[in-house]
Amino acid sequence: MGRAGHAGGAGERSAIVVGGGIGGLAAGAALARGGWRVRVLERAARFGEVGAGLSLWPNALRALDALGVGDQVREQALVETQAGIRTKSGRWLSRTDTRELARRFGPVVMIHRAGLFDILRAALPAGALCADTRVVGVGLRNRWVEVEHGDGVSRADLLIGADGIGSTVRRSLWPQAPAPRYGGYTAWRFVVDTGERLPAGGESWGRGERVGIAPLTDGRTYVFCVANAPEGQRGPDGELAELRRRFGRWHDPVPRLLAGVEESAVMRHDIYSLPPLASFVTGRAALLGDAAHAMTPNLGQGANQALEDAVTLAALLDAHPDVESALAAYDECRRPRTRMIARRSERIGAVAQWHSAPATVLRDLMLRMTPASALVDALTPILDWQPPGRDGPTAQAV
Ligand SMILES: Cc1cc2nc3c(=O)[nH]c(=O)nc-3n(C[C@H](O)[C@H](O)[C@H](O)COP(=O)(O)OP(=O)(O)OC[C@H]3O[C@@H](n4cnc5c(N)ncnc54)[C@H](O)[C@@H]3O)c2cc1C
Numbered sequence: 001m002g003r004a005g006h007a008g009g010a011g012e013r014s015a016i017v018v019g020g021g022i023g024g025l026a027a028g029a030a031l032a033r034g035g036w037r038v039r040v041l042e043r044a045a046r047f048g049e050v051g052a053g054l055s056l057w058p059n060a061l062r063a064l065d066a067l068g069v070g071d072q073v074r075e076q077a078l079v080e081t082q083a084g085i086r087t088k089s090g091r092w093l094s095r096t097d098t099r100e101l102a103r104r105f106g107p108v109v110m111i112h113r114a115g116l117f118d119i120l121r122a123a124l125p126a127g128a129l130c131a132d133t134r135v136v137g138v139g140l141r142n143r144w145v146e147v148e149h150g151d152g153v154s155r156a157d158l159l160i161g162a163d164g165i166g167s168t169v170r171r172s173l174w175p176q177a178p179a180p181r182y183g184g185y186t187a188w189r190f191v192v193d194t195g196e197r198l199p200a201g202g203e204s205w206g207r208g209e210r211v212g213i214a215p216l217t218d219g220r221t222y223v224f225c226v227a228n229a230p231e232g233q234r235g236p237d238g239e240l241a242e243l244r245r246r247f248g249r250w251h252d253p254v255p256r257l258l259a260g261v262e263e264s265a266v267m268r269h270d271i272y273s274l275p276p277l278a279s280f281v282t283g284r285a286a287l288l289g290d291a292a293h294a295m296t297p298n299l300g301q302g303a304n305q306a307l308e309d310a311v312t313l314a315a316l317l318d319a320h321p322d323v324e325s326a327l328a329a330y331d332e333c334r335r336p337r338t339r340m341i342a343r344r345s346e347r348i349g350a351v352a353q354w355h356s357a358p359a360t361v362l363r364d365l366m367l368r369m370t371p372a373s374a375l376v377d378a379l380t381p382i383l384d385w386q387p388p389g390r391d392g393p394t395a396q397a398v
Contacts, residue, residue: 012037013323014156016147018135018169020044022113023289023306024162025120025129029067030314031160032125039156040124041149043134047121050113051265052189053214053222055080058106059385060304066311066387072119077109078217082200085367088211090204090251093364097372104376105383110201110214110222112191135163138172140283158323159285160313162306165272167291173282183271183296183346185353186229188243192261195219198253205364208355211247211254223257228353231270239266271296271349273342280335281327286313292334295342298349301382305338308385315388333388341382 161169
């Protein structure tokens, strides 16, 4: 066994988590709280700044509370007080009733990803996170799992594949699983220091293009831009020039935000999602987060669902007498829920990315006529999730 290899001591249950993203770190922390000996294997050598924001909805904040880090996250996050959808000229089409949403479910917050990573990393036991450790293959044996990585082969009682949309664990153990598919649009993200807290966030929708603005703490603002584009296309003279060309004449403060950012701060990713899997579990292995259900980002729920996965899995392992029955329960409650959310997210993305003039006029009219309360109601099945207790998931968690 290599540097990352271990087996649990007498009576101690051991788990290997592949991937140290939000899902993998949360799973590692949740399992460690339940008494598991955990190793999180992450291929990246260093943990750099992740230059983007992240929306955390009340469901994810409850999951973070279950991990014991909810208050730390709230301290670093900004509560969303003004949000909604505008036209590219800045006219409000719909406003989110953030007060009512907070009253019914709790507030929505925005956090810098780097802040969330720091908190989740600190929640792991010392030495649990093995950086610079790329997993190249995994195998299931009768009573244990084997994980092959740069330093050798490690064994454990349980394997969690939290290695993202291109998951090596999924490709090894679910060879029939369909490949991720391109959504037809691409996204740019950056964080810019505006030195002021912008009064309102939210999205602005044009024809086949969108901009999202989310104030963060300390006068920084997270911006994302989305556009229909062929897969793999890149800005001919750089991504910032591409953004300024596309969005430079949108309503204030979009041009100001684009003027204040540097090219090196702009990230661009094409948007993919994972077609539904027949199961999230096999033998003593489970998939979690994007490895299991990568979804389009239109609802801002991908990482939120990874956090739900992590605390649910740990609670079920705690409540069930054996790993196999816990994993079966995990699959039964997480697959339908994440599917429902992925489908909704895809539908919102399709409408938000409409390009034809008549369709977007009709869409904007519908948005103007939809009461704010209907939007809050529509979010209920997503936001009313509760972490499972020691006896397994509640009806709401399913
Ligand atoms: C434009 C955009 C905006 C988004 N906005 C939001 C939002 O506001 N709110 C929200 O909840 N979600 C959002 N998401 C989705 C969110 O980013 C993902 O759902 C989330 O990061 C998934 O976390 P994960 O840990 O499952 O996977 P990942 O973040 O992909 O982490 C996987 C980790 O595994 C590691 N890894 C991969 N392969 C190996 C290997 N072989 N060996 C070892 N390590 C490996 C990777 O290096 C990585 O660290 C957004 C996504 C996009 C693209």
